Amino acid sequence: MPTDIEEFERALAECVTIAGRTMPGSTMISVALCTDDGIRTAARSHARAELLDGLQSAIKQGPVLDAIDTGQRVTTGDLAADSRWPRFTDESAQVRGVYCEPLESEGTLLGVLTLYSGRAGPFADETLIVMSLTAAHIGVLFRTSLDAARMREVAAQLKEALTTRAIIDQALGIVMAQRRCTAQRAFEILRHVSQDKNVKLHQIAASIVEKVSGEPPQRSRFEEPPQYIARRRT
Structure with a gap:
């Protein structure tokens, strides 16, 4: 390409x-x-x-x-x-x-x-x-x-942010189930762990998901929209 x-x-x-x-x-x-x-x-x-x-x-x-x-x-x-x-x-x-x-x-x-x-x-x-x-x-x-x-760079950053958010959401669900707490409280727990260990939040989230499931977290796929070629009407 x-x-x-x-x-x-x-x-x-x-x-x-x-x-x-x-x-x-x-x-x-x-x-x-x-x-x-x-x-x-x-x-x-x-x-x-x-x-x-x-x-x-x-x-x-x-x-x-x-x-x-x-x-x-x-x-x-x-x-x-x-x-x-x-x-x-x-x-x-x-x-x-x-x-x-x-x-x-x-x-x-x-x-x-x-x-x-x-x-x-x-x-x-x-x-x-x-x-x-x-x-x-x-x-x-x-x-x-x-x-x-610039647009491609922004799109790549957006895709990464959405993927990261999906992993954090998976970890939040696990923490909520284990601690029987709200999503807000689960997020605060993850944030405190991230700060204490000086590790990014999405990395903490990924380690939690992998520890519980035994597999790396699934990354959501964000596909580019299909490219269509307009055909002339005869």
């Missing part, structure tokens, strides 16, 4: 592919994401775009890094005439134009969407629009993936 990261990066690849189809043949697109160790190319239209990202990371210089450092768009219409990144310029002779669009989500810088061009000169308005829309779409993809991951 694919992870949230894998799904996000697959969506990134599709996004870059779609954007690349609208660009001239001399252009390459990459998406470099920020990591603890620098940047990592998560999607690219051409293998060389990933190499160019990696080159900047290695020499600690280039428009991609400037876009990350400033959080601002960085662009050059003629790399050969631009003095900002001499080492990068020397080692990427076939690149003339570079356009870097920071990727953000909820105020957090995710990385940079970069367009490398083999032609000098200003970028066409249509190209700038596509890059801007692509960057915005990537931000939406990230938020959607993050929300999905």
Whole structure:
């Protein structure tokens, strides 16, 4: 089953592919994401775009890094005439134009969407629009993936809480029968034992159930709802 990261990066690849189809043949697109160790190319239209990202990371210089450092768009219409990144310029002779669009989500810088061009000169308005829309779409993809991951985490915590509660309820029934007391009193007994032994309440409950029944407590099963595929009516 694919992870949230894998799904996000697959969506990134599709996004870059779609954007690349609208660009001239001399252009390459990459998406470099920020990591603890620098940047990592998560999607690219051409293998060389990933190499160019990696080159900047290695020499600690280039428009991609400037876009990350400033959080601002960085662009050059003629790399050969631009003095900002001499080492990068020397080692990427076939690149003339570079356009870097920071990727953000909820105020957090995710990385940079970069367009490398083999032609000098200003970028066409249509190209700038596509890059801007692509960057915005990537931000939406990230938020959607993050929300999905959070929902799965909450669901997992809820399932565990419900399962734990079921075990505690089994133990409460045993204590009520043995002590002939109310559910409230049985819960207080379990809580005091938990505090005295510095052991979690559900663990105390599980040990009681196992001691009485001779078997580990049965964990309730909470299944995911079935996935239905809507069929078109003919």
